[in-house]
Amino acid sequence: GESVGLHLPTLSVQEGDNSIINCAYSNSASDYFIWYKQESGKGPQFIIDIRSNMDKRQGQRVTVLLNKTVKHLSLQIAATQPGDSAVYFCAESSFSGGYNKLIFGAGTRLAVHP
Amino acid sequence: SQTIHQWPATLVQPVGSPLSLECTVEGTSNPNLYWYRQAAGRGLQLLFYSVGIGQISSEVPQNLSASRPQDRQFILSSKKLLLSDSGFYLCAWSRQGYGGGSGELFFGEGSRLTVL
Numbered sequence: 001g002e003s004v005g006l007h008l009p010t011l012s013v014q015e016g017d018n019s020i021i022n023c024a025y026s027n028s029a030s031d032y033f034i035w036y037k038q039e040s041g042k043g044p045q046f047i048i049d050i051r052s053n054m055d056k057r058q059g060q061r062v063t064v065l066l067n068k069t070v071k072h073l074s075l076q077i078a079a080t081q082p083g084d085s086a087v088y089f090c091a092e093s094s095f096s097g098g099y100n101k102l103i104f105g106a107g108t109r110l111a112v113h114p
Numbered sequence: 115s116q117t118i119h120q121w122p123a124t125l126v127q128p129v130g131s132p133l134s135l136e137c138t139v140e141g142t143s144n145p146n147l148y149w150y151r152q153a154a155g156r157g158l159q160l161l162f163y164s165v166g167i168g169q170i171s172s173e174v175p176q177n178l179s180a181s182r183p184q185d186r187q188f189i190l191s192s193k194k195l196l197l198s199d200s201g202f203y204l205c206a207w208s209r210q211g212y213g214g215g216s217g218e219l220f221f222g223e224g225s226r227l228t229v230l
Contacts, residue, residue, distance in 0.1 A: 032216035043204050043221030044158070051216070089157065093217045098165045099146045100208045100217030104158040 010109045019077040021108045023090035026071060030092035033066060034102070035075045038087045047075070049093075077110075085112045116141035120205045120222035127229055133178075133192040135225050137205030140186065145207040147188040148219060149180055152202040164188060165210070200229045 013019050025033070032051055036044035050057045050064045050073075057064050063076040073090050087107045094101050120137040127133060139145050149161045160173045162180035170180050177196050181189045188205055203226075206219040 034216055034218055041224070041226075043206075043224050044219075045221070046218050049216035049218060095217060097171075099148075099163050099171075100219065102160075102217075102219055106157045 009106070010111065012111045012113060013080050015080060015082060015112055015114050017080055019075075019080045019084070019110060019112075021075045021077075021088050021090075021110065023073040023075075023105050024071060025073060025090070025092050025105075027092060027094075027103070028068070028071065030094045030103075032093040033064070033073050034091045034093055035062075035064060036089045036091060036104075037084075038089065038107070040086075044089060047088075080110075080112050082112050082114065085110055116207075116220065118205060118207055118220055118222040120203075120225055122225060123223065125225060125227045127195050127227065129197055129229055130194045133190070133195050133199070133227070135190040135203055135205075135227075137188040137190075137222060138186055139188075139207045142186070142207070142209070144185060144210055146210060147182060147186075148206040148208070149178075149188065149190050150204040150206060150221075152204060152224075154201075158204065162190070195227075195229045197229050200227055202226050 032049050034049040035047040037047050038044040048059045048062050048064050050066050061078045065074045087109050089107045090105045091102045117140045147164045150158045151161055152158050162172055164170050164182045167182055178192050202224050204224045205222040208219050
């Protein structure tokens with residue numbers, strides 16, 4: 001069946017270091033891949049997305065890489081800050097049956113230490 | 115700009131009692147609407163989605179139901195809560211189709227339900 005999962009459930013980094021959060025997916029038919037950030041007790045917030053025909057997309061301090069050969073997605077955060085501490089979810093998006101179907105991974109907790 | 119509101123933020127209910135969680139979206143029309151549940155430390159599970167008024171689709175069999183009485187209002191209900199219904203419930207909206215983007219979902223702040 002379809003699944004989106006993460007390699008590491010928790011990631012601890014030092015403030016100022018770069019962070020890399022990984023995600024594996026199984027459905028090659030997805031149109032987009034999206035990263036969300038969820039702070040404790042809040043709803044997930046959109047970070048960045050990448051279309052399935054792209055390999056790399058950059059935002060402010062974040063870069064998403066897509067490797068379709070091995071069905072792998074990663075989120076890179078440059079100069080990680082304490083405010084980056086949160087749970088990060090990857091999701092694959094496809095348009096099916098009239099709605100945007102998102103399948104979420106289990107999440108990775110990022111802990112930033114001073 | 116678009117905003118999404120859901121309430122109540124926190125709810126403690128006894129087993130067997132009814133439930134009503136409400137969600138409204140402002141600043142857009144004819145959105146797709148979604149209810150997700152998130153167990154503690156886990157990912158998001160899609161419960162219901164709606165592409166229009168009165169149109170509800172369920173993703174998983176469960177003790178809950180959803181209704182969309184108005185274009186921008188989505189309600190999650192139960193007649194009798196179970197212990198297993200405890201969790202963090204998230205309402206979300208998206209634009210119809212991709213609209214040139216990724217079809218991203220915009221989430222509310224969530225409602226934490228504890229069933230005792």
